[in-house]
Amino acid sequence: MDRGTERSDPPHGGAAAGRIPLAVVVVDRAGLVSHWSRGARRLFGTAREEAVGRPVVDLLPVSGAFPEDEETAPYGAYAAYDGLGPDLESSLDGRLFYPAAGRARLTAADNDRIDVLWWAYPLVGPGTERLLVLAADAGALRAEGTGTSGAGAAVERIAPGFALHTDFPGAEDLARGLPEILPSMSVGESARIVSQVLELGYPVLEFSQNDRVPVTPDWGVPRRSERTARRQRAAAAALSGEPLPPDAEDEAQDLEYVAVRERLEFLNEVSGRIGTSLDLSRTIVEVSRAVVPRFTDVAGTYLREQVVAGEGFSDGVPDTTTMWHRVALEHTDEPGRWDDVVPVGEAMPFPAHTPFFQCMTTGEPVLVPRISEQMGHMIAAQFEKRDIRPLITGRSMLVVPLKARHVVLGFMILLRHPERVEFNDMDRVTGAELAARAGLVLDNARMYMYQESVAETLQDSMLPHIAPRMSGCDIATRYLPGTLLGRVGGDWFDSVKLPGSRTALVVGDVMGHGLNSAAMMGQLRTAVQTMAALDLPPAQLLRNLDDLAQRLGEHYLATCLYAIYDPIASELEIANAGHIPPVVVRAENGRSDLLDLPTGAPIGVGGVPFESVRVRVAPGDRLVMCTDGLVEVRGEDIGVGLATLCESAAHPAASMDAACDTIIRALNTRGGRKDDVALLLARLNGIEPEDVAEWRIGHDPREAGRARAAVREQLHEWGLDSVADTAELLVSELVTNAVRHSHSRPVDLRLVRGDTLLCEVADDDHTLPTLLSAGRLDEFGRGLRVVSTLAHEWGTSRTGSGKTVWYELTLPRR
Structure with missing residues (x-):
């Protein structure tokens, strides 16, 4: 006890709880002192600087608690306690008799011989600490008359012992006081050690067989009143x-x-409570909740508008026009009291005369011990039609900046209830340190959100926005990033509109991840778009793409699958460059199969030929093209993934999007996927023969009249008289030009009825027509200008035998 006995109702034989000054020593695995408290200095007369690092057996009389075998390394026996679990007493096999306690007389520096009581606890778990030793001066206890009820001024018998802390009333209060004796360490570490001490036995003073006093530790720090x-x-x-x-x-x-x-x-x-994720919204809530109610009663968090939006901003000092968003508000008042007056989500600037403006411009905390009525009125002036004065007047306020890298991201307004002690200079320092840590966490979340937004923007700009309906087919796509921390990659898909109502379908995969792969993917995709517009056969296109990749650099490698779908001929022409084969799901029986294609070599290898394969399809068949990230899992044969792909692709679905989702769910639930995924699904609807009309036109200029008549008659048959005049005029322009420039072959004219009316005119001249600006006196150059003005869309492309000029007209809704 400390200068006398603290008495309570005598429990268990009259024992009274007491506080005694304790020396606290912690010993590491090597048997050296790692902590030496001020109480130890007072009791043993040895300074901390002299004690730490010395063998504990040279300083303390607790040799019975240590292994005495010379061949055993110091504290080697304690290694046996690592990982034994919570039941420590089961591991005490009688060799060391833990927990150990004793009494000894020894000579201490600057003191006569002292009578020492000691308790020793083994420590298990992470860290280097392996023994906790508590010691007290028995002589001082005897002199001050420590004892039980009925004991006199002197006590004949005092001995250290152990008892479960549950043996005494108020045991929880005793347990809460135990962490005070431990050296400065984390809360979690203190709790771990306290739990072990309590399980092994609470330290007690034994005065007789029936009277024991639980020791409430006191190592020289007075209570608040004292x-x-x-x-x-x-x-x-x-x-x-x-x-x-x-x-x-x-x-x-x-x-x-x-x-x-x-x-x-x-x-x-x-x-430890903030920064558990890189989500900005969650981090904001964590920061606000971390300080209420332990440090403050109200915490309002404000962030710059650009921070909330995930944008970058200049490093300049904020001014009176800077908008600040209230992003969080935590308080201990009754629910709803603050919500209507200062709602979360509101944005406002702050005038120069407010403490908030001072905080955000100087980057230093601003302390207002008590908000006076005058200051409360000044602050409330900016809240239109809302009286905030009753909520803030009389409270202590601390405004701390949230900054990182010398840039103010926001600030926190901390308020304490009037009855609570006001903020002081130490609180100002604590608040500044708190805000500095919170600012770094928020800046990390902000930078992650900004980089994620940049990555998504980059990926979205590189991946095409494919129309769900093309001529004769429906298309659905999916893209999944390989990791959350890097949303850009080298996987891509695309579709290109080709002459003759055909559609090119492309899926590719650049080897690698990140921005370099994404940049290469953008180059290759652009090249594929350009070469597809030239109507190159699939094998020739991959050949040209391979040559391009080698010119770009030796590290440019990619796989690619290129297919051309002809809905009129119901045919696929496909070439493969080292890619996984596509899956075709037959509408007739629902069977799905991998197409047997020549594998080819990846783009960029060079010197390897590519082959095209023609595959017959029927209306309603589905084509599934994907990258290997969907089917390949580390440590698993790729055949398993391909089998799952075939099975999931054959599953009936209500829509194309639903079919994509079914495939993704079936394959993406398997663990271990680290690669990007690009998926393209096309339903090959085909074009019925009755929706196609074809004519062959001779070289006589008068054939243009016959073409006009044939088109008008066909449109009447299709019930499209509303567009007949425009279609007839445009056909006349295209056929006249084709007859004038063709050489030997007849001109081919074709009409295709679908979602739009497509008209194509093909001849054997390889020179593509261009749009000209014709003057008033010019005889030629107005034909394509008319087509460009009246058509919904038009274009030209080269073919193997010449060129094709086409236009589309929007059809009235049926």
Whole structure:
């Protein structure tokens, strides 16, 4: 006990709970002292600097608690306790008799022989600490008359012992006091050690077989009431010129140590609670909740508008036009009291005369001990039609900046209830440190969100937005990034409109990940688009793409699958460059099969030929093209993924999007996928023969009239008289030009009825027509201008035998 006995109702044979000054020593795995408290310095007379790092057997009389076998390395036996679990007593096999306690007399520096009581606890778990030793001066206890009820001024028998802390009333209060004796460490570490001490047995003083006093640790730090009284006595002594009371310097150091330790533990606890994710919204909530109610009663968090939007911003100092978003508000008041007055999500600037503006421009905390009525009125002036004064007047306020890399991202307004102690300078320092840590966490989340937005924008700009309906087919696509931290990659898909109502379908995969692969993917995709417009056969296109990749660099490697679908001929022409084969699902029986294609070599290898394969399809068949990231899993044969792809592709679905989702669900649920995924699904609807009309036109200029008549008659048959005049005029222009420029072959004219009316005119001249600006007196150059003006869409392309000029007209809704 500390200068007398603290008495309570005597439990268990009259034992009274007491507080005694304790020396605290922690020993590491090597048997060396790692912590030496001030209480140990007072008891043993050895300074901390001299004790830490020395063998504990040279300083403490607890040799019975250590292995005495010379051949055993110091504390080698403690390694046996690692990982034994919570039931420590089951591991005490009688060799060391833990927990151990004893009493000894020894000679200490600057003291006569002292009578020492000690308790030793083995520590298990992570960290280097392996033994906790508590010690007390038995002589001082005897002199002060420590004892049980009925004991006299002197006590004949005092011995250290152990008892379960549940043996005493108020055991939870005793347990809460136990962490005070531990060295400065994290809250989690303290809790781990306390749990072990309590399980092994609470330290007690035994006065007889029936009387035991549970030890409430006291290592020289007075309680709050005692602290205040001693501070007052020390201040009075200083004013009167009298010498300071005994141990006043040590007490002041202890008080300062405890205050700093409490702040550090609070900051350590807050640091462990914030930044658990890179989601900005979640991080904001974590920061706000971390300080309420332990540090403050109200916490409002404001961030720059650009931070909330995930944008970059200049490093300049904020001004009165800077908009600040209220992103979080935590408080201990009754629910709803703040919600209507200061709702989350509101944005506002702050005038220059407010403490908030001072905080955001200087980047330093602003402390207002109490908000006066005048300041409350000044702050409330910016809240239109809302009186905030009752919520803030009389409260203590601390405004701390949230900054990172010398840039103010936002600030927190912290308020305490009027009845709570006001913020002081130490709170200002604590708040600044808290805000600095929170600012870094928020900046990390902001930068991640910004980079994620940039990556998504880049990927979206590189991946095409494919129309769900093309001529004779429906298309659905999916793209999945390989990792959440890198949403750009080298996988891509595409579709290209070709002459003759055909559609090119492309899926490719650049080897590698990240921006380099995405940049290469953009180049290859652009090249495929350009060469597809030239109507190159699939094998020739891949040949040209391979040549391009080799010119771009030796590290440019990619796989690619290129298919041309002809809905009129009901045929696919496909070439493969090292890609996984596509799947065709037959509408007739629902069977799905991998197409047997020549594999080819990846784009960029060079010197390897590519082959095209023609595959007959029927209306309603589905073509599935994907990258290997969907079917390949680390440690699993790719055949398993391909089999799952075939099975899931054959599953009936209500729509193309639903079919894509079915495939993704079937294959993406398997663990281990790290690669990007590109998926293209096409339903090959075909074009019925009755929706196609074809004519062959001779070289006589008068044939243009016959073409006009044939088109008008066909449109009447199809019930499209509303577009007959425009179609007839445009056909006349295209056929006249084709007859004029063709050489020997007849001109081919074709009409295709689908979602639009497609008209194609083909001849054997390889020169593509261009759009000209004709003057008033020019005889030629107006034909394509008319086509460009009246057609919904038009274009030209080269073919193997010449060129094709086409246009489309929008059809009325049926």
